[in-house]
């Protein structure tokens with residue numbers, strides 16, 4: 001055997017899994033299809049980044065090598081490139097999404113783990129409870145906050161679930177937007193607090209504090225003050241001397257023996273196919289690619305793919321519908337200092353009469369001017385010409401954007417399957433993305449955008465507007481749910497430890513195993529689950 005464990009994907013979860021196992025004395029091979037450029041190299045191109053990818057992006061995957069097939073509701077399909085709408089991209093590099101994320105670090109609420117019991121199951125949806133609850137994850141949320149580094153104000157969010165330890169770092173500083181929004185929240189009786197962020201507000205873990213340059217979301221932090229697995233857990237894993245990281249390693253398939261035991265993986269390093277053997281395999285390739293890997297690893301005993309005897313792999317694909325509103329103030333409120341996002345309320349995450357779930361509202365990160373033109377112009381305003389230029393000049397610093405993710409109501413038909421015809425650069429069959437989120441999500445999104453409008457109006461904006469939410473396939477940067485965990489192998493893919501049903505040493509540890517995705521950005525929950533499940537694997541191997 002070459003390694004004790006092979007971990008596929010060096011992202012949010014994979015970086016943690018590799019570190020926990022290596023520090024527990026296991027020999028780990030960590031395989032990442034993307035590269036590992038130093039922070040800052042990913043560039044500052046406002047039209048080619050992971051936030052606005054009009055002409056390309058900056059954190060992978062390579063545009064030409066990784067096509068997918070997207071399917072419309074009337075069954076038409078087309079080929080999409082990673083930077084195009086419909087691809088549902090996150091990132092492909094060491095650190096995965098955490099290298100370029102905004103770093104909002106939310107704990108889910110207890111109700112988020114019990115959605116079906118709390119609200120019932122809307123007809124046609126696949127809303128379900130998790131097999132674990134908030135209390136099971138609480139100690140691991142704490143580990144994620146302290147070992148990766150979260151800045152926040154413990155106790156300030158009066159709807160948050162109980163925590164045992166404060167945040168390790170003080171919250172981000174206030175800014176003029178927060179002052180204005182606090183005024184509006186006070187008028188409405190809304191509880192607000194500083195947004196928890198995976199950012200060094202003071203020096204921490206051997207790295208300097210954030211310099212507030214504003215190149216946060218969509219970019220690798222130029223000063224390395226943003227905390228992801230690439231500058232925390234992965235260097236620690238490599239420091240043990242027991243973890244080997246190979247970048248540019250595109251895993252083709254997972255091998256299993258006749259009893260269903262995982263024995264190793266094959267991967268392309270450049271164009272050369274290699275095989276490594278291990279005592280266990282952990283798939284941490286993100287919700288879309290983990291499902292693809294399980295299905296592409298079909299055998300004669302598992303012809304639909306590993307963990308897929310009951311046609312569950314790839315179903316329930318979900319992310320977050322984003323909704324919110326814009327408001328224009330008389331005076332400038334935008335100071336251009338990063339990260340910009342500074343104030344939130346979780347009042348609408350639950351307890352909304354007649355609504356299933358809900359979501360948080362927060363002000364936006366520093367907005368690139370190109371994004372302002374794309375998103376933040378009022379209805380009817382041209383996006384080009386002199387009038388548009390004048391509008392941007394006069395309103396860029398006066399506009400406040402309040403938005404948030406709503407808890408998607410999942411559907412079993414929103415899914416990842418394998419396309420029968422299209423293959424990537426290495427000849428590996430690619431995914432086909434089809435279906436939509438359940439229509440109930442639209443009611444929730446519409447409810448939340450009205451609350452955003454009210455908050456802005458109460459804050460003294462002279463004009464407020466928003467756009468109605470649209471139904472579609474959800475996934476993208478918050479992709480989750482495709483290998484949901486559960487106790488019943490006929491309705492889930494893994495058990496509550498991420499172990500694939502029917503395969504004792506094959507695991508999925510990433511956003512795929514979320515049963516539902518909360519009304520919050522998901523990464524802290526992905527990290528907490530990775531800590532919990534990797535510790536369990538290290539103890540039970």
Ligand SMILES: Cc1cc2nc3c(=O)[nH]c(=O)nc-3n(C[C@H](O)[C@H](O)[C@H](O)COP(=O)(O)OP(=O)(O)OC[C@H]3O[C@@H](n4cnc5c(N)ncnc54)[C@H](O)[C@@H]3O)c2cc1C
Pocket residue numbers: 008009010011012013014031032033034050051089090091092093094095096097098100101102103104105106217218219249250251252284285286287289290293477478479509510511512520521522523524526
């Ligand atoms: C611009 C942006 C902003 C975001 N902001 C936030 C935020 O503020 N808060 C928040 O909670 N979340 C945020 N996210 C989302 C967050 O980054 C993801 O939820 C998280 O990274 C998902 O973790 P994961 O472990 O499931 O997968 P990933 O982090 O995507 O890791 C998967 C890794 O597996 C690799 N991989 C895939 N297939 C293969 C293969 N076949 N062989 C080898 N390697 C493979 C991929 O290249 C990737 O590096 C943001 C994401 C982006 C892109």
